[in-house]
Amino acid sequence: MNFLEQKIIEDGVIKEGNILKVDNFLNHQIDxxxxxxxxxxxxxxxxxxxxxxxxxxxxxxxxxxxxxxxLYDVPVVFAKKGQTANSTDDKYVxxxxxxxxxxxxxxxxxxxxxxxNDKVLIVDDFLADGQASKALIxxxxxxxxxxxxxxxxIEKGQQQGGRLLREAGYQLESIAILESMDYATxxxxxxxxxxxxxxxxxxxx
Amino acid sequence: MNFLEQKIIEDGVIKEGNILKVDNFLNHQIDxxxxxxxxxxxxxxxxxxxxxxxxxxxxxxxxxxxxxxxLYDVPVVFAKKGQTANSTDDKYVxxxxxxxxxxxxxxxxxxxxxxxNDKVLIVDDFLADGQASKALIxxxxxxxxxxxxxxxxIEKGQQQGGRLLREAGYQLESIAILESMDYATxxxxxxxxxxxxxxxxxxxx
Numbered sequence: 036m037n038f039l040e041q042k043i044i045e046d047g048v049i050k051e052g053n054i055l056k057v058d059n060f061l062n063h064q065i066d067x068x069x070x071x072x073x074x075x076x077x078x079x080x081x082x083x084x085x086x087x088x089x090x091x092x093x094x095x096x097x098x099x100x101x102x103x104x105x106l107y108d109v110p111v112v113f114a115k116k117g118q119t120a121n122s123t124d125d126k127y128v129x130x131x132x133x134x135x136x137x138x139x140x141x142x143x144x145x146x147x148x149x150x151x152n153d154k155v156l157i158v159d160d161f162l163a164d165g166q167a168s169k170a171l172i173x174x175x176x177x178x179x180x181x182x183x184x185x186x187x188x189i190e191k192g193q194q195q196g197g198r199l200l201r202e203a204g205y206q207l208e209s210i211a212i213l214e215s216m217d218y219a220t221x222x223x224x225x226x227x228x229x230x231x232x233x234x235x236x237x238x239x240x
Numbered sequence: 241m242n243f244l245e246q247k248i249i250e251d252g253v254i255k256e257g258n259i260l261k262v263d264n265f266l267n268h269q270i271d272x273x274x275x276x277x278x279x280x281x282x283x284x285x286x287x288x289x290x291x292x293x294x295x296x297x298x299x300x301x302x303x304x305x306x307x308x309x310x311l312y313d314v315p316v317v318f319a320k321k322g323q324t325a326n327s328t329d330d331k332y333v334x335x336x337x338x339x340x341x342x343x344x345x346x347x348x349x350x351x352x353x354x355x356x357n358d359k360v361l362i363v364d365d366f367l368a369d370g371q372a373s374k375a376l377i378x379x380x381x382x383x384x385x386x387x388x389x390x391x392x393x394i395e396k397g398q399q400q401g402g403r404l405l406r407e408a409g410y411q412l413e414s415i416a417i418l419e420s421m422d423y424a425t426x427x428x429x430x431x432x433x434x435x436x437x438x439x440x441x442x443x444x445x
Contacts, residue, residue, distance in 0.1 A: 058350065059352065059353065063317065063318065063320065063349075063350055063353060064315050064316070064317045064350075064352075064353040065305075065306065065309065065315060065316040065317070065318070066315060067306070067309040067310050067313060067314070067315065067316060068313070070306065071310060093298065093299035094298035094299040094302060094318065094320075097299060097302040097303055097306070098302055098303075098305075098306040098316065098318075100270075100303075101270065101272070101275065101302070101303035101306040101307055102306055102307070102310060104270065104272040105272050105276060105307060105310075108272060108273070109272070110269055110270060110271060110272065111269070111270040111272060111303065112268065112269045112270070113268065113270070113299065113303075115268065115299075144268075145263065145268055145269075147264065147269075148264065148268060148269040
């Protein structure tokens with residue numbers, strides 16, 4: 036097991052409905068040490084590649100993107116969802132269905148912040164059906180830029196996003212790939228590994 | 241002028257309606273060098289204080305909080321707005337009116353991530369009427385924790401948030417305090433300084 040798989044075993048919780056809850060270190064409370072290791076691991080896996088921009092989507096991708104941007108010393112752009120009242124600029128817009136919020140989101144980036152000169156590393160905390168990643172790729176291509184690769188902390192391997200992105204030829208690097216999980220036994224299978232029992236702490240919600 | 245005031249002069253744009261647009265380095269595209277300097281400046285201004293948690297609110301505070309959490313090597317928590325479909329835990333909840341989105345938001349933090357042992361540094365990119373800061377303070381107090389201080393990148397000095405927080409006795413450290421700005425002349429006054437003309441780039445939106 037790598038550091039992130041180990042952390043999932045230690046601190047993750049499987050909720051009913053096949054939901055892996057990792058909001059105590061990844062997407063609500065942020066364990067800076069883990070995010071730092073995720074950033075270093077992405078830098079290692081994409082070594083040799085020229086990257087001049089990191090792209091993610093609000094909100095929980097931002098911490099990973101910020102520490103990775105710090106390592107590469109390149110600008111970070113986070114795509115926004117929906118519309119904001121004080122923004123009327125021209126934007127690159129794509130659509131992504133959010134299974135979490137059960138609605139279609141507009142995903143947008145203001146035009147000045149992505150250009151045809153950009154070699155973009157896309158990062159996010161989760162990959163499931165690939166809706167967010169596909170929207171971000173679409174936006175990079177609208178700008179004429181290049182997608183260098185896609186770095187994901189946790190890929191839900193039983194959903195189609197990872198397969199589709201790899202079949203499309205992208206270098207997709209997922210640090211932990213969940214093959215399956217079981218609520219009743221609180222066990223999880225990472226790709227290529229035997230089943231593991233989570234160290235589920237009963238006092239956690 | 242300090243580094244952030246200088247950056248605002250160089251890259252900020254005043255839009256109609258007294259809106260300072262800094263989304264090319266702070267809240268859409270992120271200039272990592274500036275965010276890093278903001279984090280170091282907060283660490284310097286709160287030196288001698290014990291901090292064991294950084295608290296911010298999604299989304300644009302997260303990059304600052306992540307780099308500051310990296311400096312302090314403490315966990316970061318970002319408060320969420322609204323409700324999410326896969327979260328039914330007990331939460332600390334407060335309310336904050338968003339002038340940007342013209343609606344009342346629920347702001348919440350899951351209970352396990354703030355405790356009575358926490359000495360919390362609250363950070364955010366902007367402070368205007370103080371709605372978000374007040375909600376975050378309320379949440380820390382609900383948990384029985386201590387607010388060590390509040391670090392803000394850009395305070396709108398002509399709005400009441402800063403005054404109210406200082407009168408309430410909090411150590412509020414704002415790196416740039418806007419006293420006034422003028423759309424027609426694209427000039428800005430930082431607290432205690434003469435008016436400055438923005439280096440407004442005509443080709444920007």
